[in-house]
Amino acid sequence: MSMVADSATSARVVAGVRIEMIERGAGRPLLFLHPGGGIAPNAPVLDRLAAHSHLIAPTHPGFGGSELPPGFNTIDDLAYYYLDLLEELDLRDTIVVGASLGGWIAAEMAIKSTQRISHLVLANPVGIKLGDRETRDIVDIFAITEEQLNELAYFDPSVGKRDYKTMPEAEIRTIARNREALARFGWSPYLHDPKLKRRLARIRIPTLILWGMADRILSEPYGRAYCAAIPGARFEPIERAGHSPHIEAPDEFARRVFAFSAG
Numbered sequence: 054m055s056m057v058a059d060s061a062t063s064a065r066v067v068a069g070v071r072i073e074m075i076e077r078g079a080g081r082p083l084l085f086l087h088p089g090g091g092i093a094p095n096a097p098v099l100d101r102l103a104a105h106s107h108l109i110a111p112t113h114p115g116f117g118g119s120e121l122p123p124g125f126n127t128i129d130d131l132a133y134y135y136l137d138l139l140e141e142l143d144l145r146d147t148i149v150v151g152a153s154l155g156g157w158i159a160a161e162m163a164i165k166s167t168q169r170i171s172h173l174v175l176a177n178p179v180g181i182k183l184g185d186r187e188t189r190d191i192v193d194i195f196a197i198t199e200e201q202l203n204e205l206a207y208f209d210p211s212v213g214k215r216d217y218k219t220m221p222e223a224e225i226r227t228i229a230r231n232r233e234a235l236a237r238f239g240w241s242p243y244l245h246d247p248k249l250k251r252r253l254a255r256i257r258i259p260t261l262i263l264w265g266m267a268d269r270i271l272s273e274p275y276g277r278a279y280c281a282a283i284p285g286a287r288f289e290p291i292e293r294a295g296h297s298p299h300i301e302a303p304d305e306f307a308r309r310v311f312a313f314s315a316g
Contacts, residue, residue, distance in 0.1 A: 062094045064118065068137035072119040073112040078103030082144040083310075084135070085110040086155030088297060089235035091117050091227065098299040101307035106148065111138070113158070115234040117227050128154075128180070128238055128246060132161035139169040148314045152176040152299050154239065157246075163260075164252045172314040173256065175279070176263040176306070177271060177296050181250040182242070183278055191244050192270045195236065206296040208267035253282040260286040261313045263306065265294035287313070 062075050075094055083106035085092070085099070092099070092110060102108050113131055115121035124130070135158065139147060149170050151159030156178025163173050183190050194202055203213035217225060262280040264273065273290075280288040289309060294301040 067111070068134060068141050070114050070120050070122050070134065072114060073117055075099060075108065075110040077108045077110075078106050080106050081146060081148065081314075082107045082109060083148040083150060084139070084144070086135070086149070086151035086158050087113065087116075088153035088155055089231065089239065091231045096300065096303070098303035098306055101303050102150070102310065104307070105311050109142070109144070111135075113155075113234070115237060116231050121234070126237055128157055128161055131158050131238065132165060135162055136166055136169075145169050146171045148172045148174065148310065150174040150176070150310055151178060153179055153296060154235065154244075156180065157244070157249075160249065160253065160256070161246065163258065164249070164255045167256070167258045170258060173258055173260040174263060174310050174313065175260065176298055177265055177268050177276065178262070178279060179239075179244040179271065180246055181253070181275075181279055181282070182245045182247060183250075183275060190271070190275055193243070194270065195240075202270075205269040208265070208293050208295045208301055212301060250278075250282055253279070254284060256283045256286075259313070259316070261309070262286055262288045263298055263309055264288060264290050265296055265298035265301065266290045266292055267295040270296045 062073060064071060064073055077099060083102055085102060085108060099108060099110055112119040114125055114134060147170050149159045156175035157180030159173060159175060160178060160180055163170060179191055192205055203210040207213050260283045262276055264276040277288055280286045291298040291302050291305055299306045
């Protein structure tokens with residue numbers, strides 16, 4: 054399916070829910086699912102992805118300026134919502150790219166249905182549990198300061214630094230709502246679905262795990278275990294990037310996505 058879109062961020066009703074959505078570019082559809090912190094409309098990775106696709110980058114229900122439907126409180130709800138979105142927008146042969154929380158959502162979509170998905174790209178995804186109940190696989194981001202989070206999440210911690218004193222009020226509200234929504238959807242069990250690891254074997258489409266090697270929110274063994282649980286999945290490291298390689302290495306990130314999806 055080939056479509057053309059402009060660069061505007063718009064509010065629209067999709068699958069019965071009013072959401073914010075960025076559409077850019079032309080050609081094959083690419084659904085980008087953002088991490089728990091959201092995605093800025095001016096993030097360079099969006100233009101890089103839109104250069105070779107029809108990019109659809111929605112704000113998850115309950116995040117940013119998107120509506121929170123009654124009863125939405127699990128990643129399952131978001132996964133089914135995006136499957137409905139693919140159907141309502143009649144997107145076919147879609148590349149689905151998810152980062153961190155968005156990667157978890159994308160994986161949950163793919164274990165349910167890949168009818169409209171051709172390729173799956175998961176960048177430093179959360180969502181599975183490896184160790185026992187006493188072993189933490191994912192750093193508790195709600196128990197540390199923002200400065201500590203930046204040190205663990207980025208190759209260059211200054212990338213995540215914010216000056217709240219000079220930030221527009223609307224942007225601060227968005228950050229706060231994203232954090233609230235992340236807690237709503239990922240608090241308990243903490244950033245994982247106890248059944249997902251076993252169900253990843255149901256994914257039968259080409260899958261790429263992109264891994265920012267400076268990530269200290271997750272470990273490399275966690276990423277490789279995620280990859281091993283998906284039949285035929287490929288693991289590709291990205292150097293000089295942490296938990297958000299789409300932010301720290303947007304050119305390399307986009308290059309890897311399109312090199313993989315062209316195969």
